[in-house]
Amino acid sequence: MSTLTELSLADARDGLRAKKFSARELAEAHIAAVTRIKPLNAFITETPDAALEGAAEADRRLAKGEARAMEGLPIAIKDLFCTEGVLTTAGSHILDGFKPPYESTVTANLWKAGAVMLGKTNMDEFAMGSSNMTSYHGPVESPWRRRGDNRPLVPGGSSGGSAAAVAARAALGATGTDTGGSIRQPAAFSGIVGMKPTYGRCSRWGIVAFASSLDQAGPMTRTVRDAAIMLGAMAGHDPKDSTSVDRPVPDYEKALTGNVRGLKIGIPKEYRVDGMNPEIDRLWEQGIAWLKAAGVETVAISLPHTKYALPAYYIVAPAEASSNLARYDGVRYGLRVPGGTLDEMYEKTRAAGFGKEVRRRVMIGTYVLSAGYYDAYYNKARQIRTLIARDFAEAYRKCDVILTPTSPNTAFAVGEKMDDPIAMYLNDVFTVPGNLAGLPGISVPAGLGGDGLPLGLQVLGRAFDEETVLRVAEVLERAADFKHKP
Amino acid sequence: MSSTHLIKGKTGEWEVVIGLEVHAQVTSKAKLFSGAATAFGAEPNTQVSLIDAAMPGMLPVINGWCVEQAVKTGLGLNAQVNLHSVFDRKNYFYADLPAGYQISQYLQPIVGKGELLLDLADGKSRTVGITRLHLEMDAGKSLHDQHPSQTYIDLNRSGVALMEIVSEPDMRTAEEAGAYVRKLRSILRYLGTCDGNMEEGSLRCDCNVSVRRPGQPYGTRTETKNVNSVRFVMAAIEHEARRQIEVLESGGTIRQETRLFDPNSGTTRAMRGKEHAHDYRYFPDPDLLPLELSEDEVARIKATLPELPDDKKKRFIEQHKLSAFDAGILVSERASADFFEAVVTGDGKLGDGKTGRDAKLAANWVINDLFGRLNAAGKDITASPVTAGQLGRLIGLIQDGTISGRIAKDVFEIMFETGKDPLKIVEEKGLRQVSDTGALEAAIDEILGANVEKVAEYRAGKDKLLGFFVGQVMKKTGGKANPGVLNELLKKKLAP
Known part of the structure; x- marks a missing residue:
């Protein structure tokens, strides 16, 4: 049975259709794996019954030859997606006991494609974090260990539970959300593939909002092909989300032609940041060499406003979050701590319900939107955002995709960096610009660092050109031939 | 200021x-x-x-x-x-x-x-x-x-x-x-x-x-x-x-x-x-x-905007020759303005078949009689028991001499109470104005014959007595005598 959990999502799909095994067997193998990885704390809620039910339906359809795109494939769902009747916490105490009476559009799309739910994965509270240590439900441990060091490591964040579950072979794939790197960074830390599509590609309806203008759902899988299959099922226009874009969803798997000859790959000089680990730099050079060997042309490009991306992000995201999180007030759902007055109830509920990082960001966000500070912070950040988008637009006149490292470092140990939020925020330095510009990006595992931990390379593309991003990523994946397991 | x-x-x-x-x-x-x-x-x-x-x-x-x-x-x-x-x-x-x-x-x-x-x-x-x-x-x-x-x-x-x-x-x-x-x-x-x-x-x-x-x-x-x-x-x-x-x-x-x-x-x-x-x-x-x-x-x-009160008011003044005051009252609610115009132009139902009713007369009837009566009854124009077509036909009956303005007030009250059509009320109650000279002459002769002394006084120069004779004939005809015809005939008969 354990071999079933080693399959890629694409191979599992093909195996089901070839009747090599049943959806029930596939589900059972994964349910067992979910149980086996309990010590990682990757799941907040496990839904084995839902998985078996879904598998039964899948077997019926498979028998009739009516298999859908993801028929019978067991996946995990980040606990930020509202799932009907299934506890949805966003990793926060304040959503205690919240079982939504509705299903998010993205998960509904996945179920419509035949996918099967294993459970809801742990995450940084309200997706705020790069370590998965801010969850009310406790930190997630990475299945990886440093060479010769058994200290538990973080899987990255905020989609840390999803990354750990996929890396530990407890799910064929998982949904993540990426506001500043929350799919790509944990994917890089965990040696898997993580893709953030173009803003507007996947509906945000039913996803607990962190920063509305940045949040985007995407797939986390073990191969680029798997990401292509899963993205195809997740994406699509949704009239219930005004920012979702009405354009057809291409067959992403078809884009994986292996042919990148003649494509121009941009290498941004501003991404060689000071004090960057030399092995990250070496990996980047290696990536360039692999792609050159595949027939691409490299182009030196400049993204001059990159250095302002992180500060701008840490103004825009908390500003939107401070407003988005105002609804958690103890009045209608989730946690309520009674108080003598309305204000007292708000204060007690929110003090008890939100963790330290969430409170920090709500305060930062409230501050930057305040009268007298708005122009200096929020408005300035919006202007920078426009400039960053312009940088990319300019760059894409010279190149088709951009290659960068995903993260400036490998995974760190649980507990590290917790006392220094700025050091933590620096994790997002390569991923944040893509969010600010709304562009698609993917992280592909490309090698191991000296500490024996995975490193990822990031491919960024033009808006709605996920196909080229995936095509290049797959070529990179083949060249890197990353076979390491936790 | x-x-x-x-x-x-x-x-x-x-x-x-x-x-x-x-x-x-x-x-x-x-x-x-x-x-x-x-x-x-x-x-x-x-x-x-x-x-x-x-x-x-x-x-x-x-x-x-x-x-x-x-x-x-x-x-x-x-x-x-x-x-x-x-x-x-x-x-x-x-x-x-x-x-x-x-x-x-x-x-x-x-x-x-x-x-x-x-x-x-x-x-x-x-x-x-x-x-x-x-x-x-x-x-x-x-x-x-x-x-x-x-x-x-x-x-x-x-x-x-x-x-x-x-x-x-x-x-x-x-x-x-x-x-x-x-x-x-x-x-x-x-x-x-x-x-x-x-x-x-x-x-x-x-x-x-x-x-x-x-x-x-x-x-x-x-x-x-x-x-x-x-x-x-x-x-x-x-x-x-x-x-x-x-x-x-x-x-x-x-x-x-x-x-x-x-x-x-x-x-x-x-x-x-x-x-x-x-x-x-x-x-x-x-x-x-x-x-x-x-x-x-x-x-x-x-392109879907209706005519708005200011424009409508201007048009009522120009087209219907209303005073600014009357026009202002009528246009304040679209329903009132529409009602008024329906009264003026008629609704094509039987009654008189005429359009081009006296707009000033129509405005007076809508503002004074209808609004007054609606107010007293605590009703809105949209709930008026008298339709614009009916009020229009009533005005038509005044204009063509079928009934007098005074009789019209009585007819209106019955219309308001019963919702009946004015012509029907006039017919049922026999309120049609008497303009037939033969019938009027007979009534005049009877009155003059019964008041020989007053006829003499009138002929001697007491002009004011004309009103007395008009009143007597009106009384005799139940108010239905056409006042214009009656005046003319009386003057002729009383002439020395």
Whole structure:
């Protein structure tokens, strides 16, 4: 049975259709794996019954030859997606006991494609974090260990539970959300593939909002092909989300032609940041060499406003979050701590319900939107955002995709960096610009660092050109031939 | 500004400066950002969508119908329609504001500057500037009287579409403010974009009032919130102006504050518990794209605008030769104006088949007789038991001499009571005017024969007696004698 959990999502799909095994067997193998990885704390809620039910339906359809795109494939769902009747916490105490009476559009799309739910994965509270240590439900441990060091490591964040579950072979794939790197960074830390599509590609309806203008759902899988299959099922226009874009969803798997000859790959000089680990730099050079060997042309490009991306992000995201999180007030759902007055109830509920990082960001966000500070912070950040988008637009006149490292470092140990939020925020330095510009990006595992931990390379593309991003990523994946397991 | 607008205080004259912010509920079956219903008076929390309750992950989607109503209203106010406008979040915590923010429009509203013509009691008009109109969602309602220590929340109103229409501080008297609200309500009703029902809260008014010495800069203003009738608007302003003058004349200063109007005492008082100044932290709602309209869309909406009260009034004066006063009364409600025109032009039903009725006569009948009778019966023009066609036919019967104007009053009363057609009443009751000279001559001969002495007196020069003879013949004919024919015949017979 354990071999079933080693399959890629694409191979599992093909195996089901070839009747090599049943959806029930596939589900059972994964349910067992979910149980086996309990010590990682990757799941907040496990839904084995839902998985078996879904598998039964899948077997019926498979028998009739009516298999859908993801028929019978067991996946995990980040606990930020509202799932009907299934506890949805966003990793926060304040959503205690919240079982939504509705299903998010993205998960509904996945179920419509035949996918099967294993459970809801742990995450940084309200997706705020790069370590998965801010969850009310406790930190997630990475299945990886440093060479010769058994200290538990973080899987990255905020989609840390999803990354750990996929890396530990407890799910064929998982949904993540990426506001500043929350799919790509944990994917890089965990040696898997993580893709953030173009803003507007996947509906945000039913996803607990962190920063509305940045949040985007995407797939986390073990191969680029798997990401292509899963993205195809997740994406699509949704009239219930005004920012979702009405354009057809291409067959992403078809884009994986292996042919990148003649494509121009941009290498941004501003991404060689000071004090960057030399092995990250070496990996980047290696990536360039692999792609050159595949027939691409490299182009030196400049993204001059990159250095302002992180500060701008840490103004825009908390500003939107401070407003988005105002609804958690103890009045209608989730946690309520009674108080003598309305204000007292708000204060007690929110003090008890939100963790330290969430409170920090709500305060930062409230501050930057305040009268007298708005122009200096929020408005300035919006202007920078426009400039960053312009940088990319300019760059894409010279190149088709951009290659960068995903993260400036490998995974760190649980507990590290917790006392220094700025050091933590620096994790997002390569991923944040893509969010600010709304562009698609993917992280592909490309090698191991000296500490024996995975490193990822990031491919960024033009808006709605996920196909080229995936095509290049797959070529990179083949060249890197990353076979390491936790 | 004439000095009659000034209020005389103990230490001299004061000028009152008034600006109004009207919240008009958009006539729409669904809310501004959700599909939930908006019917008035529904059981609490029965018209609430997941969006209105601000459930996690819910997103607003703009209701295109409401946008169209706002544009229509802007056009009706001769205002600039902004092709690009932005929805912002206005952040504050309150139990009946589920998301912790209200979606509104702050820096870039959908409608900019416009104007509104006030019709004043003396028949004059005056223009008041409109600053802007923006779309926003309503909050829910806190019910403090359902439980001894707790507050209940009804979210039925949460998310209902409102147009906030802001005037320039152009008004100087409570009467002008009253005229402003009446005129605005009239235009909204003509457009059909708001039902203007102040009792049900479809139209609410915030009154900004300050006072100053003539020629001096604006004084500090107060804002009296949520006043819900024209009468109360006028009373609140009147009271607030006098209160401010009193404070200033006794050496005090006016605090910029929010006040409430108490209809029972007719006074305003400062709102309690709102001491901490709000910082609403407005910022563009990232869940909504900027609202983009095209010139074509605006032109298409413009083409659907009905004739509005000012134009209609002008046309009634020109086409129907009405006085400005009568025209003003008739156009104040679209239903009255439509009724009047239907009376004039006829509805094609049997009766007289004529059009081109005397418009002045029709206006008198509508304004004096019909409105008077409706008022007495406590009925609205839309519930009038007499239809425009029937009233038109009654006027037709007067014009063609079938009945006299006096008989018509009796016929009208029967019409109002029974809803019957005028001709039928005239026939049933035999009220047709007698114009037949033979029949009249016989009646005259009889009267003259019975009053030989009076005939002699008349012939001797006592002309005044003609009235006596007319009265006698009228009495004899049950009032049905055609007065013109009767006069002529009498004079002929009495001639020496």
